[in-house]
Amino acid sequence: MNTKRSENPAARRALVLAAVCLAALCMPLSFTGPAIAISAIAAELHGSPLALAWISNAFMLSFGGCLMVAGTLADRYGRKRVFIMGMSLFGAASLALAAAPSIALLDALRAVQGLACAMALSSGLAALAQEFDGASRARAFSLIGTAFGAGLAFGPFLAGSVIDHGGWRSLFIITAAAGLIALLIAARTMHESRDPQAGKVDWPGALSFTSALSLFTYALLQAPHSGWSSPASLGLLGGAALLLMTFVAIERRSARPMLDLSLFRLPAFAGVQLLAAAPAFSFVVLLVLLPARLIGIEGYTSFEAGGMMVALSAPMLVLPMLASLAAQRIGAAHICCGGLLLTAAGLLWLSQCAPGMPAATLLLPLLLIGCGISLPWGLMDGLAVSVVPTERAGMAAGIFNTTRVAGEGIALAIVSALLAALTFTALRAVPGIDAQQVALAAPFLAIGELQHAGELLPQLDMTALAQAYGTAFRHLLYVLAAITVASSLLLLAFLRHPASAHGTASSLPVCDTVS
Incomplete structure (x- = not known):
């Protein structure tokens, strides 16, 4: 306790920012890097086009589908706790990916990696909002954006260099090491915070939303193989539509919904969602x-x-x-x-x-x-x-x-x-x-x-x-x-x-x- 009181607050906040920036850098690397590695992975593990497509899609689907519930968990149980859990899971999944013996296991681990990134991003940004305010908060979040941009800009180049010299498995070892550094810094410097007004996790909404996304994505990926009018494609698309309607019904009845559908009545808000997807x-x-x-x-x-x-x-x-x-x-x-x-x-x-x-x-x-x-x-x-x-x-x-x-x-x-x-x-x-x-x-x-x-x-x-x-x-x-x-x-x-x-x-x- 005395150590925390005697530490330099500015230095501690700078280290917290460094940890979250490093985590933010890992996320675009985890998306762009495996895209460069797909040919090398296919040469070693083989797999159908559908299985190879899931290398990227499993990560993005899990990442996007879990962001909102991860944010709720961070507010309710603690931003530092969820960040540490997220980066620990990210490191473990990355190391397991480096040793994956089959394409099926690799795809499953990519979904785990996406979940870990959702936990780390949601909790890390929330933690920074508690550490900084005013102009310093704006500068902190701009650095997060810069870290993301650096990952997008140089991730493919770094991945290509690593794959050419050490093989595709070494790519996951490097991302695991970066995640471990972020984890160690955050464990020593990040203070715990939570929202005392945070509600319960909307598990029915989260599960129906993520399941709808999963079925819809799977339907799109397998349709070129089985045909768009095949029973498999129609069944998956129908299941996705049913789950989406279930999600909307759950959110409309919830006192504290995960997704406030009334916001979509604002034309500008609907336009911003279009801007997000474009x-x-x-x-x-x-x-x-x-x-x-x-x-x-x-x-x-x-x-x-x-x-x-x-x-x-x-x-x-x-x-x-x-x-x-x-x-x-x-x-x-x-x-x-x-x-x-x-x-x-x-x-x-x-x-x-x-x-x-x-x-x-x-x-x-x-x-x-x-x-x-x-x-x-x-x-x-x-x-x-x-x-x-x-x-x-x-x-x-x-x-x-x-x-x-x-x-x-x-x-x-x-x-x-x-x-x-x-x-x-x-x-x-x-x-x-x-x-x-x-x-x-x-x-x-x-x-x-x-x-x-x-x-x-x-x-x-x-x-x-x-x-x-x-x-x-x-x-x-x-x-x-x-x-x-x-x-x-x-x-x-x-x-x-x-x-x-x-x-x-x-x-x-x-x-x-x-x-």
Whole structure:
């Protein structure tokens, strides 16, 4: 007790911030790193396209589905306790992933890793809110955003370097070590805090919400294999719809709901949720799809592919901060809309870069996509709480983060299924190929397993297969660009009215043309 009293408060808070920043850095590394490693994992553990797709989806689904309940647990049982438990679970899962003997166990451990990240993120941010206030709190949370941006920017490059030199298993050992350091720092420096007014955990709501997400994601991933109209697909989609309706009914009847559905009556709040999901289709899915293309189709090494991905993510280190400064003079809605339109232009530019073209031709469109998406990225979190009454800011932030992360998982499942369908169509256009052969080969080709697809379609050479993949990828980018343009226009319509129109006090100008 005397030690705590004699310690330097500023130094202690700085160490707490360092621990949470390190944890925040681990999260994008845990998403982007395995995306680079999928080809190496497939070569060693094999597995079907569906099982390989779950390497990314299991993490994102668990992460997004557990964020809100993890925040409630942190408020009720203690932020430090939940953070320590989260980082302990993260480290254990990462070490187990490094030793995983099968693809099925690896997928299950990725879900555990996602749960651990949800616990650490929710509790870590809540703990920082207790440690800092005023301008120092704003600086602390900006550093968290910088740590996240650094993980996105350099995660693929670091992962590629580690995989090329030490194999894919060493990637999980490194993330486990980083998690352990964050755990040790937090255990010594973080003070315990909890919300004395926190209610009970809404377990029925949490379970129905997570189960609905799981069934819907599984339906999307397996549909290219069993067919969209198959009993399996229809049963999974029907089950997801039933569970979603159950979740809505539970939340409407709950005295203290996990998700306050009345917030969606505010047009600006609904628009912010759209803003949370938009980057998933224009940016996040590329963090998984591009490494598969670069490594599996174009023959890049993991290190080279990671280096290429820096062009996509590096703008995250600078432009979000500049967007925040610009929002003091320009309406946030217009900055976000303009950024999404730039992103759509980058997607269309990238669609013209066929497999086999020089690497330099990819850099500028990737950089344009990264610059475009960085503009709304820097404003999203502020908008999430500025469009609701002040007393609902905490719940609004929780809903926003859930929408963002869960939306990324759903977007990845949708886009993966769409790419598989487009690949099937491109292969069917080649004369003299049996439809059953195409049905078996298309899912492998869609995830970048060119060699395996070639074994299933021996009548086609690798060049023809790469061309078919390029056609499918080009059409996919057309769809993603259209979704991004539509999102930007809808966003502008929803955010036409500032938060003050709903009786709230906002420090962030939503739209500068509304008086």
